[in-house]
Amino acid sequence: MEAPLTSAASTVEEWTGHGVDVGSIERRLVALRESVEAETEGPDLRTSVMTHMAWVPPDWLQAATETLAGLAERHPSRTILLVPEPDAGDDRLDAELSMRCFPLPGQGHHVCSEVIELHLRGKRAVAPGSIVEPLLVADLPVFLRWRGEPPFAAPPFAQLVDVAGRLVVDSGEWSDLPAAYGELTAFFDRVAVSDIAWSRGLGWRRSLAALWPAIKAVEELRVAGPLADALLLACWLRSRLGRQIELVHEDCEELELVAVDGEPARVPNEEPRKASDLLSEELDNFGRDPVYEAAVSVAR
Amino acid sequence: MVIFGASGDLTQRKLMPALYSLALRRLLPEEFGLVGVARTEETDDGFRARMEAAVREHARDEFRQETWEGLAEGMSYIAADFSDEEGQNALAERLTKLDEERGTAGNRVYYLAVPPSAMSTIIRELGERRQAQGWTRLIIEKPFGHDLASARALNTQLAQHFGEPEIFRIDHYLGKETVQNMLALRFANGIFEPIWNRQFIDHVEITVAESIGVGARAGFYEQAGAVRDIFQNHLLQLVALTAMEPPIDFTADSVRNEKVKVLRSLHTPGPKSVVRGQYGHGWIEGEEVPGYRDEPDVSPDSTTDTYLAAKLYVDNWRWADTPFYVRTGKRLPRRDTTISIQFQRAPHPPFEEMSSDGLRPNVLNVHIQPDEGVSLAIGAKVPGQGMSIRSVNMDFLYGGAFRTGLPEAYERLILDCLLGDATLFTRADEVDEQWQLVDAIVAAWQRDRPSFPNYAAGTWGPSSADELIERDTREWRHH
Numbered sequence: 001m002e003a004p005l006t007s008a009a010s011t012v013e014e015w016t017g018h019g020v021d022v023g024s025i026e027r028r029l030v031a032l033r034e035s036v037e038a039e040t041e042g043p044d045l046r047t048s049v050m051t052h053m054a055w056v057p058p059d060w061l062q063a064a065t066e067t068l069a070g071l072a073e074r075h076p077s078r079t080i081l082l083v084p085e086p087d088a089g090d091d092r093l094d095a096e097l098s099m100r101c102f103p104l105p106g107q108g109h110h111v112c113s114e115v116i117e118l119h120l121r122g123k124r125a126v127a128p129g130s131i132v133e134p135l136l137v138a139d140l141p142v143f144l145r146w147r148g149e150p151p152f153a154a155p156p157f158a159q160l161v162d163v164a165g166r167l168v169v170d171s172g173e174w175s176d177l178p179a180a181y182g183e184l185t186a187f188f189d190r191v192a193v194s195d196i197a198w199s200r201g202l203g204w205r206r207s208l209a210a211l212w213p214a215i216k217a218v219e220e221l222r223v224a225g226p227l228a229d230a231l232l233l234a235c236w237l238r239s240r241l242g243r244q245i246e247l248v249h250e251d252c253e254e255l256e257l258v259a260v261d262g263e264p265a266r267v268p269n270e271e272p273r274k275a276s277d278l279l280s281e282e283l284d285n286f287g288r289d290p291v292y293e294a295a296v297s298v299a300r
Numbered sequence: 301m302v303i304f305g306a307s308g309d310l311t312q313r314k315l316m317p318a319l320y321s322l323a324l325r326r327l328l329p330e331e332f333g334l335v336g337v338a339r340t341e342e343t344d345d346g347f348r349a350r351m352e353a354a355v356r357e358h359a360r361d362e363f364r365q366e367t368w369e370g371l372a373e374g375m376s377y378i379a380a381d382f383s384d385e386e387g388q389n390a391l392a393e394r395l396t397k398l399d400e401e402r403g404t405a406g407n408r409v410y411y412l413a414v415p416p417s418a419m420s421t422i423i424r425e426l427g428e429r430r431q432a433q434g435w436t437r438l439i440i441e442k443p444f445g446h447d448l449a450s451a452r453a454l455n456t457q458l459a460q461h462f463g464e465p466e467i468f469r470i471d472h473y474l475g476k477e478t479v480q481n482m483l484a485l486r487f488a489n490g491i492f493e494p495i496w497n498r499q500f501i502d503h504v505e506i507t508v509a510e511s512i513g514v515g516a517r518a519g520f521y522e523q524a525g526a527v528r529d530i531f532q533n534h535l536l537q538l539v540a541l542t543a544m545e546p547p548i549d550f551t552a553d554s555v556r557n558e559k560v561k562v563l564r565s566l567h568t569p570g571p572k573s574v575v576r577g578q579y580g581h582g583w584i585e586g587e588e589v590p591g592y593r594d595e596p597d598v599s600p601d602s603t604t605d606t607y608l609a610a611k612l613y614v615d616n617w618r619w620a621d622t623p624f625y626v627r628t629g630k631r632l633p634r635r636d637t638t639i640s641i642q643f644q645r646a647p648h649p650p651f652e653e654m655s656s657d658g659l660r661p662n663v664l665n666v667h668i669q670p671d672e673g674v675s676l677a678i679g680a681k682v683p684g685q686g687m688s689i690r691s692v693n694m695d696f697l698y699g700g701a702f703r704t705g706l707p708e709a710y711e712r713l714i715l716d717c718l719l720g721d722a723t724l725f726t727r728a729d730e731v732d733e734q735w736q737l738v739d740a741i742v743a744a745w746q747r748d749r750p751s752f753p754n755y756a757a758g759t760w761g762p763s764s765a766d767e768l769i770e771r772d773t774r775e776w777r778h779h
Contacts, residue, residue, distance in 0.1 A: 022585045026670060049692050093586060120586065127583035130758040134511065134585065134634035139663060139677055139777055140693055284682055286690065 013099045019092040022134045029114060032099045036112060051136045052079045052283065053144045055128075055160060060147035067275045068115065075283050078137050081117040084125040084156070091122035093131065129159030141165045143283055144191075149174035152183040161191050168282045170196035171228040178231050181299035188293050194282040196275075197228040198292050203268025204233060204258050211260060218260050220246040225255030231299055233258060239294040301714075302391065304382065304422055305413035306336025306347070309516075310441065312354035314472075315411065318710035320355045323371045324364065327715055331405070333374035333398040337391060339381050347377035360705055374402055383421045392429060406434025409717055413441045415520070416450070420457060427461020437717055439468045442533050443524060444726070447742070448735035455728045465552075468717045469726040473534040473637075475709030475716075478672040480724070482541050482639065483550075485666065485674065492664075493546070495643070498622045502661065505625045505640040505777050506538050509632040511584055513757070514606070518597035525605040527576070530628040532738045534637075536563060537726070538668075539624055542639055543614045552722040556730060563733035567613040568740045575765045576750060577607030579631040582757030589631065589757045603750055606630040609765040610741070611772075625769050627776070631757035637668040640777045646679075651687055660691045663777065672706060 013032045017024065052075065056064040061083060068079060096117040116135060120128055136142055144164035150157045161167055167187065174180045187193065208215060221237060223230035227249060234247035250257075254272070258265045301319075303311055322328045336347050352372065356363050378394060380387025398404050410426055412419060419440070430436050438458070445451025458467055473479055486492055495501070508530050514521045521529060540559040547554035580591035593600050607629035614624065643662040663677040675695045682688040716724055754762040760776065769776055 030671065049690065123588075124586040127586055127588075127758070130583040130633060131586040133758075136634075137693070138636070138638065138667075139640075139660075139665060139675070140691070284688065284690075 012101075015097045016095070018094045020095050021093065022131065025095050025097065025116065025135065028095075028097055029099075029116070032097060032114070033112070036099050036101050049075055050077045050141045050143055050283065052077050053132055053142065053160065053164065054079065054081050055144065055146045055150075055156075056081050056083050057148055058083060058085065063275070064145075064147055067279055075280065076113055078114045078116065078135070080132055080135055081115065082128050082132065082160075083117065083119045084128070085119055085121045086123075086125040088119075088121035091124055093124050094119040094121065125156065127159060128156050129163055132160070133163055136163065141286065143168055145169075145279065147173065149176060149180055150184075152180075152186070161187060164191055166192045166194060166282075166286065168194045168196065168279065171232070172197040172200070172226045174228065177227050178235075178299040181231070181235075181296045185293070185297050188288070192286065192288045193292070194285060194289070195232070195292060195296075196278045196282065197226070198232050198289075198295075199278050199281060200273075201229050201233055201236075201255065203270050204229075204255060204265065205236060207265045207268055208233070208237065208258065208260065211265065215260060216241065218245055220248060220261050222248040222250070222257070222259040222262070223255070224250040224252045224257040226253065227251060229255050232295055235299040236291070236295040239291075239298045301332070301409040301411060302335045302337060302395070303411045303413060304337050304418070305411075305441075306377065307338035307340040307342070308413055310413045311336070312350070313358050314708070314710045315413070315714070316351045316354045317359035318708050318714055320359050320368065320371060321361050321708065321711050322715055324361050324367045328371075329718075331374075331403045332371075333402050333404055334371075334376075335391065335394055335398070336375070336377045337380060337382060337387075338377075339379065341379045342377050344376045348372045348375050351375065360708060374398070382418070382425065388425050388429065404434075406431050408434065408436045409439060409714075410436070411439045411441075416443060416446065419454065423454075423457055423461065430461065435466075435720070436462070437466050437468055437720070438462060439470050439714075439717055441470055443520075443528055444469050444533075444731050445735060446523065446528065448732070448739045451731050451735045455731065459728075464728060465720070465722060467725075467728070468713075468722055469728075469731060470713055471533045471537055471726050472709040472713065473537055473668070474724040474726075475711075475713040476668055476672070477706050477712075478666060478668045478674075479538070479541060481672075481674070482666055483555075487546050496641075497618045498620055500643055501622055502642045502644045503623045503625060503772075503774060504542060505638075505642065506535060506542070506627075507636060507638050507640075507777070508535055508538075508626075508628040509634060509636045510628075510630050511632060511635050513579070513589060513631050514592060514595050514598065518595055521606075522598060522602060522604050525576075526608045526628050526630065527605055527738055527741060531608050531610075531626070532734050533726075535626050535628055536566075536734045536737065538637075538639055539563075539566070539612065539614075539626065540730075542641075543619055543624070545618070550723065552725075552727075555723050556727045560727070560729050560733060561616075562614055563730060563737070565614045565616045565619075566733075566737055567615050568737060569610050569612055571744045573611040573768070574741055574744070575607075575609040575762060575768050576605040576745065577609075577629065577755045577762040577765065578602070578604065578750070578752035579606050579629070579755055579757045580753030582631065582759065584631060584633070584758050591753050591757065592630075593753065603752060605745075605750075607632075607755060607761045607765070609761060609768055611768060623772065623774075625774075625776070627761065627765060629755075629761050632760055633758050635670055638777075639666040639668070640664070641666075642774075642777075649689075651689060659689045665777075 013035050015028050015032060054064055064081060098115045099112055101112040142164045143166045144160050145168045221234050223233055230247060230249045234245055238245050303315060352368060376394060378390050380390055382388060399406055412422060445454050486496060540562040543562045544558040547558045578592050582589060592598055592606050593602050609627035612624040612626060641664040645661045659679045660677060665675045667673050673696050675693045677691045677693050679689050680692045682690055713724060
């Protein structure tokens, strides 16, 4: 896990606007940046590594904001939070901008992250791709974190996928499993996909891999944990071994037990990772993950 | 200064705010006077009030009453059609009066912000009525002609009455700080010029993207299209500045000599190397927008191009076989003008394939608008265990580095004209070369009827533009 540089932002500049257009958001961002630079005597040299978009229905906003709080220092970036409010009763764009800067120990410079929270009210939620395109940091990777289960057939999802290089989901947030995995596979050729539920299971996959070669003969996998985590473990084994394996699932909030033909596997020796740590790791990945794709492809 | 076309949008949005900013910084001579000329009926007071409102709305500086009053004192307006003698006499009288009252000593700058159809009469009358006293300079707004023949005719007419040093053909892109910074970047730094050639640069991409549609300019745009509105002037000037050899000094002729050499070296692209497009209905910034053919005053079966992409080659020692991919269009997803220099990949990165998934070739981006600055994409190790590498951008933003407001392009160009410096203006032979290329492109278009619209508003142009660059196993830069 990457350690944060400091505990808190030393400089925070914010701006809020209702009924704004993209041009005014761009101008305000420049003004915020200049304001921070004036206060901190730098940085004149800004470093960005990506644009991080997040589709965050209002019910997910608090969780998303908390995750972001632990993320900004490790990934100096522009984050665009898209909060769809199609039933708002009016058609407008509201924006909250903030720039958070963290001092680099022993240096006069800061690492700055910009957060653009956009509330897409009424018809403004119909074509979010056209709203975010002008706000992407040019020439850098674009990550899309989709909170909740994506409406795979809806235009907003397809639009945002098309501007992103990597889609980050947490299938643990989905209700329509395993059918939703089938819809996800249709996007593998369009965008690289990360699944936080898959990352959470890494320690257990290592434990199961350590059982090689005996695990070749496994008939039944018993998993006590979230359904997504259980399905991904079972499907991973199915895709690697190339045959059917029975999954017995017991629902729990966290992955607690994995047993192979009744024999409990070794519990991974690792601290549970925070949501921001898990997302942070996904933001360091760029290419497709063929092992994950293979596992999901047999989940249908 | 006399502005022909003083009732137009350009005067309100650009020229008057630029003059105000120059006045605020005491860069205009104390004797400076301004006469607006247009056919619209308006009094001197009405003109001053309209210009004050324009300054308040569009100037980059705060409004200062004292500065404005000093500028407004020398302002007046003549409602006239310059093709009739009465209007010409009225202007002559007004200028004589300004000489007497403000001591302008016969020095004249005529700003021709008028449609091409009005240009010829004004040039002829100004030429025939020019006085012996003082100097005379003409600033001529684009479009400078409609094709090579009309541009040559205009140049010939100008040359009958004025010397080349008196003619200032404006391309406002050249007044932008970042465009000029391209020269500083290349020729004031020892690190770039040695690698600024075919050996180290894989290709160059130049994008001039607009998110706006045709707006109120349909009358002009239907005749011009993207090829004459942007490609002929702004885009080719950016190509010239990127590819030119170092001038021996920064005088007007030295710089323009080098630019002309580039324009002359441009290989005329074949039909397969040019893609044209026209936008259809789509979405911009979350709002639904009509297709070009549904815009007011546009023909419902218009074949006007609102998008153009081309692969150009500069046939000289430095750039042989290095493609310059250029594109411009309306109703693209974002407003963005950038010159991207993509360098060759590192010949043999000694890293595992997976560890450098996030690594892209080095790209030097010169951002011209909206955020003026320079960024360099470099590969860097991700902190932590192992050797994972990804591209990061080092950004240099003008606003952040110099902490001073950037002058608007028109400020710089008007001031240069007042000082008699034509470095950032286009010379007759440059215009000639630009039109030769455009005529060759347009001639090929006469042979077929395009299937328009072929891209949706809010997208990056027709799929054939992607194919143009993907044929060379390259891709347009990410936005």
